[in-house]
Amino acid sequence: MPRFRLNSLLSLAIVAPLAIAVFAPTPVSAQVFESDGIAMRFMKRVHQRSSSEVLGAFHSVVQNVRSATVELKRDGKRVAMGGIVDSTGLIVTKGSLVNTFGGKTPLVAELANGDQYLVNEIAAVDKENDLALVRIEARNLPVMELASGNKPGVGSLLATAGLGEEPVAIGVYGLTPHAVEMKNAMLGVMLSRDPGPARVDMVVEKSAAATAGILAQDVILSINDQLIDTGTHLIELVRTYEPGDSLRVKLKRSEEEMNLNVILGEWVAGPNQARHEFQNHLGGELSQRRSGFPSVFQHDSYLQPEQCGGPIVNLDGQVVGLNIARAGRVATFAIPADDLSRSVTKMLSAAGATSKGEYVQSRLSAKPVISDEQLDPGETRWIPRETSN
Amino acid sequence: MNYRNTTSLSFASGSQVATIRKFSLVCVLVLCLPIFASAQDKATPEIQRTAHFSEILTGDAPHNVADLRSMESQIQQTTKKGMNATVGVIVGPAQGSGVIVTEDGLILTAGHVIGEPGRDVTVILNDGRRVKGVTLGMDRSIDSGAIQITTPGKYAHLNVRATANLREGEWVLVMGHAGGIVKDRRPALRIGRVLASSQDVIATDATLVGGDSGGPLLDIQGNVIGINSRIGNRITANLHVPASQYLENIDRLKKSEVWGRLGGTQPYLGVRCEPDRQDVVVTRVTPDSPAALAGIQEGDQILRFNSRAISSFDDLKLMVNQYSPGDRVKVRIRRGSGDVITLEVELADRRKLDTN
Numbered sequence: 001m002p003r004f005r006l007n008s009l010l011s012l013a014i015v016a017p018l019a020i021a022v023f024a025p026t027p028v029s030a031q032v033f034e035s036d037g038i039a040m041r042f043m044k045r046v047h048q049r050s051s052s053e054v055l056g057a058f059h060s061v062v063q064n065v066r067s068a069t070v071e072l073k074r075d076g077k078r079v080a081m082g083g084i085v086d087s088t089g090l091i092v093t094k095g096s097l098v099n100t101f102g103g104k105t106p107l108v109a110e111l112a113n114g115d116q117y118l119v120n121e122i123a124a125v126d127k128e129n130d131l132a133l134v135r136i137e138a139r140n141l142p143v144m145e146l147a148s149g150n151k152p153g154v155g156s157l158l159a160t161a162g163l164g165e166e167p168v169a170i171g172v173y174g175l176t177p178h179a180v181e182m183k184n185a186m187l188g189v190m191l192s193r194d195p196g197p198a199r200v201d202m203v204v205e206k207s208a209a210a211t212a213g214i215l216a217q218d219v220i221l222s223i224n225d226q227l228i229d230t231g232t233h234l235i236e237l238v239r240t241y242e243p244g245d246s247l248r249v250k251l252k253r254s255e256e257e258m259n260l261n262v263i264l265g266e267w268v269a270g271p272n273q274a275r276h277e278f279q280n281h282l283g284g285e286l287s288q289r290r291s292g293f294p295s296v297f298q299h300d301s302y303l304q305p306e307q308c309g310g311p312i313v314n315l316d317g318q319v320v321g322l323n324i325a326r327a328g329r330v331a332t333f334a335i336p337a338d339d340l341s342r343s344v345t346k347m348l349s350a351a352g353a354t355s356k357g358e359y360v361q362s363r364l365s366a367k368p369v370i371s372d373e374q375l376d377p378g379e380t381r382w383i384p385r386e387t388s389n
Numbered sequence: 390m391n392y393r394n395t396t397s398l399s400f401a402s403g404s405q406v407a408t409i410r411k412f413s414l415v416c417v418l419v420l421c422l423p424i425f426a427s428a429q430d431k432a433t434p435e436i437q438r439t440a441h442f443s444e445i446l447t448g449d450a451p452h453n454v455a456d457l458r459s460m461e462s463q464i465q466q467t468t469k470k471g472m473n474a475t476v477g478v479i480v481g482p483a484q485g486s487g488v489i490v491t492e493d494g495l496i497l498t499a500g501h502v503i504g505e506p507g508r509d510v511t512v513i514l515n516d517g518r519r520v521k522g523v524t525l526g527m528d529r530s531i532d533s534g535a536i537q538i539t540t541p542g543k544y545a546h547l548n549v550r551a552t553a554n555l556r557e558g559e560w561v562l563v564m565g566h567a568g569g570i571v572k573d574r575r576p577a578l579r580i581g582r583v584l585a586s587s588q589d590v591i592a593t594d595a596t597l598v599g600g601d602s603g604g605p606l607l608d609i610q611g612n613v614i615g616i617n618s619r620i621g622n623r624i625t626a627n628l629h630v631p632a633s634q635y636l637e638n639i640d641r642l643k644k645s646e647v648w649g650r651l652g653g654t655q656p657y658l659g660v661r662c663e664p665d666r667q668d669v670v671v672t673r674v675t676p677d678s679p680a681a682l683a684g685i686q687e688g689d690q691i692l693r694f695n696s697r698a699i700s701s702f703d704d705l706k707l708m709v710n711q712y713s714p715g716d717r718v719k720v721r722i723r724r725g726s727g728d729v730i731t732l733e734v735e736l737a738d739r740r741k742l743d744t745n
Contacts, residue, residue: 048625171580315461
């Protein structure tokens, strides 16, 4: 492909975008390049930073860690990645991706060697870091080793392991660990102003409620078995949850009662934030829970939300963190190895306590403890627990 | 091949000298941490270069871990240098980024960050210090712009590289205050490669988002090759203004000149004249158009458009097209009564009129 041809296409395509958002409010944004489709089609994949040639150079980097990496699947579809932390079958992953009402489909853990295991239970949950331990019945599994000392810094090259020879994604360490404040949760329904039960007036487009299938005129009866009397009550109750939390919503739709599973989204406040969120969503889906972390570092690996939960390594192949959220167009968050190690230690002891029949008191008691009342024989049991801090 | 090798080698040695000079400069700037800074200077490791490394510098993919390690140490060295010259800028209600390219504090940024010349700017340096600045000129058609720091001082700065010889596949670094300026948070680093480049725009897969606008696109050796401008739907659609555009027009930018029509707009005056007549006499004024609002009437003869003599309707249309919606233009006319008056017209955007 001659270079000039591509260039003339690009310079033609550039005319549209500048108009859109010129004197933008805070923060000034990159404007949207609408006609990129035409020009971008001609760009050669071989020149991209994640071309197969570049990923190939990382083969030996992820060679060790991939044997301790798992894919968690439902119905054959990946829902999360994870890392083995105990050779008898404990896997750390992103909590909000697995701590959901999965209905009757079991969660399956697939290893790099092709072995598949049924997940028995969620053994422990660290809500603060959005981490969870899931248990499979296994022996002598390879365990991922966390890097100690030798910390990566801004400019370090990183690779996210998958089950294959090639890493799932590569990137660069872009920002040192920092806290990310928790955003408010949003269900995405506008309620009727009439007194009485919580009747939905309108469902916000693309919101958690819309994804779950809530319709206008539905009456919300309960959330996680807590009865809802009024609209105000519903609003108050939703406020006690966090983005990424799974809810079982019982509602009445023209005399018929039904249950829907909702995963709460993030509240978007005001047009400035809405604008930024719009840009942040250009280029791919983001994690439902992408805020509220005590300490995460930022890197620029391009991950899908369901590729979070697994280990990320430096060029020495050491695990320097666990991908915890696809947070924006330019950012993936990872929990640094030290913090991960502390959380895993806590969760391991919590999981041990669980097996002795002790109950781990939730730090945030208002938060959901998910369990389906009726379990068919052989069905997985969901007993998420939180570590006490 | 031979030629390539020599050039990249001479690049390398040049940039090392530059690095050392820059570190000593940083020592001056970071007053509270002089010992720390000089210790870092000594500790900067020599970059172990693999045989393939010179090809990587010109856009090849790394082949193995040894290549990756060479790249990593080069990226880390460039990042230190680049971060020191990357700044946050606050212009009115807008926040963006920029990069210092001269010792006295000339900042390259995006046109849409500065908006117009002569505005006050708060510049946030990498060490957290805030200094004052003023917006200079801009080329609206390609989104280039500049700022001058007015607080006297010697500022860490980067070299600007002509981009005519930019190769597809070249490794690049991007820095900027993605998502807005946050206290005590440095600009975020990202890497990518050049996917396409032309005279007017560079496309890379180093991701950008709001707040990055105006921040630098660096080659792997730390030269400024572009300024972050805008994004598309795809993750690979990140667009930058080429550095050559700044190098070629630096005098115009410094003189606070504004030129180039904003892409995607159609400047609009709102008069019709008889095309074949020698005098440009208005035969129709569109109601509510900029011309009508300014008081231009049917029968007026248009003499000058911002001091340019107008000799035909085509001439007038051409002149209008050189400006952008929102521009205020002085139009000199002769009334039927013989009076010659000057009216100020604020041009509108024809596209917006259509949608209203």
